[in-house]
Amino acid sequence: MSTVALPRSERTGFRLLREPALMIPIVGAGVLIYLAVLPLFMLVYGSFEKEIAPREFVVTLENYVNAYASPYTYSTFVNSIIFATGSAALTFLLGTMLAWLTERTNTPLRSLFVPIAVVPLILPGVLESIAWIFLLSPKFGYLNVALQSLFGLESPPFNVFSLPGMIWVHSVGQVPLAFLLMVAAFKSMDPSLEESAMMSGANTWQTFHRVTFRLLMPTTASVLLILFVRTLESFETPALIGIPARIYVYTSEIYLAFNEYPPDYGRGAALAVGLLLLSAIGVWLYTRSTGESKKYQTVTGKAFRPRQFDLGPWKWVGFSFLMVYFVFVVLMPFLVLFWASFLPFFATPGWDALDKLSFDNYRYLVGFRPFWDALQNSIILATSTATVAMILTSLIAWIVYKSRLPGSWLLDFLAFIPITVPGIVMGMALILLYVAFPLPIYGTIWLLMIAYVTRYMPYGMRAASGAIVQIHSELEEAASASGASWWETFKRVTLPLLRPGIAAGWIYICIVSFREFSTSVLLATGESRVLSILLFTMFEQGQVTVVAAIGMLMILVLLIIVGIFYRISGRFGIQT
C-alpha cells in the first residue's frame, strides 16, 4: 500500500487540512508550473508582441515573418543543421572509438585512458572555445604556427573561425558524454552473440561490423540524437567563435536579437519558439527511441563479462590513437591556457616569450574585485542551486513514485519539461517574465538560481527517482505502521536511504551550475555576474591572458568539487 494511506476515520471533512501530505502534490504542481511553464508561456506571448513606440505594444504575427522569412533565415537554418549534424557525427565517432578501444579491445594501457577521457568534462565550454582559439586561430594559433614552421607551409592549415572549426571545438567538448554513453552500451553487451559469430568463422572486423555494430544501432541512434539536440542548444562555441566569424546559428541569432540595438524581443522570441520546438521534437524522439530499445535487449540475467577483441598488431594503432587523443584533445587546451596565464599579452610561442612569463595576471586577480564578486556568486549559486534542486526533486520524485496519488504523473511530466528548453531560450523567457515581475529579483543572483534550478530539475529528478524506486515500500509501511507520520517516515526512513542518489545528483548539479553559460549570458549583469560571464566579457575586452588565469583558477575550484565528491562518495556508497 502507499505511504499516505490514511486511517479511514480521517477521510472525511477537511481532508486537506488534516493531512498535509495531500497538500504536497498540489503545492508541488504549483511550484513546477511556476518554474517550468510560466516562463514558456511568457515566451510564446512575447513572440506575438511588437513594440511600435517605446513601451507600446501590439499583438501581431509580424515577428514570425521577420524571424522566418528574412534573407538570413535560410543561412541560419543551414548553419545550425550543419553545425549540429557535424558535431553529433564527430563527437559520436570519437566517443565510440575511445569507448570501444578502452572497453572492448586489448589496447595497451587502455584502463588508464578511461578517466582521462572524462577529464574534459570539467573544462567549461567558454574556456574550451578560448583554448582552441589560442591553438587554431589562423594567424597566431600555436598549432598553426608550429605546423607552418615545421613543414614550411605558405598558409595556416587550420582556421578555427569557420564552420568546421566550430564543429571541432564543440565536438571535443562533448566527447566525454558520448564516451560515457557508449561505454555503458559496450559494457552491457552479451558476448555470446559475438562469440557465435567468431565460432562460425568470422574475423574480428566481420564480427564487429556484422554483430557488434548492429547490436549498437539503437543506442547509436539515440546517442546521435541527443548530441544533435545538445549542439543545437549550445551557445559557447557559437558565441566565441561563430559570432566573430559571422557564422550565425539559432542560439546566436536569439542572443543578438536581444543584445543589439534596437533589441527585437519579438523576433528573438519567435526564433526561440522555433528552437524550442526543434529541441522538443528531438527529446521526444529520444525518449521514444530509448523506450523501444527493449527489442535489442542484450542484458539478461546471465552473469557475463564482455569479451575483448584481440587487435593483434593493430593494438598499437589503437594505442597511438589514444595517445594522440590524449595529447592533442585533452592536454593541449589545458597547457595552452596554463601557458597563456603567465603571459602579459598573447604572443606566439618562442624563446623571447620566456622572459615575459610572470605571475602578474594572478597578482592582478588578487586585487581585482569583479573576479572575487563573480567567484563568490558562482560558488553561492552552484551550492544553493544544487541544494534547492535536490530537495525539490526528491520530494517530487517521492510523490510520483511512492504516493500513488491521482495525477502524480503530471508532476513527473512538468519536472521533465525544462530538458527541452535550450539555455538561451530559458534566459530569454525569464527576462520577459521577471523584468516586469512584482518580485524584485531581476538583476540579482536569485533570478539566476531560479533559472538554474529550473534547467537542472530534470537531472535532479533522474538522480532522485533512480534512488527512490529502489526503496521497497515495506520499509516505509513499517514506519507508518509503527505510528510515524508521513513527515517522520520521509525524514527518518526515506531520506537516509535516498542519500547516495541525492548526493550524486547534488554534485552533478553543482558542477554544471558552476560552469553554466548560455542562460547566464542574458541574465547576469553587474553585481550578479558569474565566472563564466566574466570570462566572456573580459575575453571580448581583450584581456585574454587574465582570462586564462581566471580559467585556471576556475578549473582548480571544479577539481576541488570533484575531489570532495570522490572523498565522500565512499562514505555515502555512491557508485561512480
Add this chain to the structure above:
Amino acid sequence: MRKCSLVLFAAWLFLVFGALTGRVNAQSLDEIHKAAVKEGGTLNFYGTLAQVNAERILPVFEKRFPGIKVNHVDATSDKLVARAVTEARGGRTLADVLQIPLENVSQAYDQKLLLETKLPESAAYPEGMKGSFWTASDLQFFVAAWNTNLVKKEEEPKSYDDFLHPRWKGRLIAEPRDLEMLLAFAKYRFKSDEKAIEFWKKIAAQNVEFHKGHSQLAELLVAGQAAACLTCYSHHYPSRIKKGAPLNYMLTEGVASINATAIFKDAPHPKTALLFARWIASEEGQKVMAKGGRTPAHPKVEPVDKTRTEKIYAISVADLKEFPKYEKIWKEIFRLR
C-alpha cells in the same frame, strides 16, 4: 542702440534663467554626497569603460565619496542600450548613469530613457561637447595601429593613404561597426562622399578582416592575427606598449568621437547619479579620466597618454543624424551584415 539693449536684455534673461535652473544642481558635491549615501550608497553604472581604465577611475570615485559603491555593468555599447531598453520595457529602471559613445546615448534618449538636465560643470565645455541630456566624458580617437614584428620600420604608415599599397593586402583588421571612419572621411578629410566611398572601396579590396570590439582588435594585433588595424582606439595602445607589446600606432590623423555621460530619467539612485555625472564632468573627475588612460573632454585637462592625433576629424553632434545613411554605405562597401 536698440539692438544693443536687446542683446543686453537677452544676456540678462539668459543669466537669470541659468541661475534659476543652475540652482537645482548648484549644491556642492559634498551636499549631494550626503543625500547619495542616504539613497543606499549604490551607483548602477552602465558604461563601456574597459576594465583596464575602469579599475583606475571608479575606485577613485568610491574613495572620494565614501559610502558609495559603484556597480559597473560593462558590455559593448549596443548591449548596454539594449539592456536598458529591455528593463524599461518591464517598467523598471535599474541603471543610474549611462556612459557610452554619444550615438548610443542618443538611442537611449530616443527611447525616452534619459533625463534632461544641465550640470553646472558643463559650463566649462564648448558647444558640441554637451547637450540637453548629456555631457562629454572623454574623446576617443580611431587611429591606425600595427604590429612592429610584422611591419618593417620603413613600411610604417604615415597616413591612411599608405594602406592602399598592395603590401597590406590580406593583412588588415577593423571593427565592423566603425562607420564613423567613412562619415568623418567624407565630411572632414575628403569633404566629398564620392571620394570617401572610393577610398574605402579601395581599402575593402585589400580584404579587410572584421572583428567586433576594439579591445579585442588590439589584442589580436598583439598576437599577430593581422599586421595592422584600421579602426583601433588610440587609448588602447600606450598601456600595452608599456608592457612590452610589439605595437605602434599612427598619430598623424584620426577620427574623434565623443563618449558621453547621461543620467537615467527614472534612476533608482538619482542623487548618486547626479553626483557621479557632475564629478566625472568636473576638472577633478576629468583628471582622473586622463590618469585612467582616456582622452579627457574637458578643455582644460590634457591627456596623460599620447592619444590625440595631429589632424583630427571630429564627429559632430549634427553628424549623428546621418549615421544611418553612412552605416548603410559602410556595410555595402565591406559587405557586412
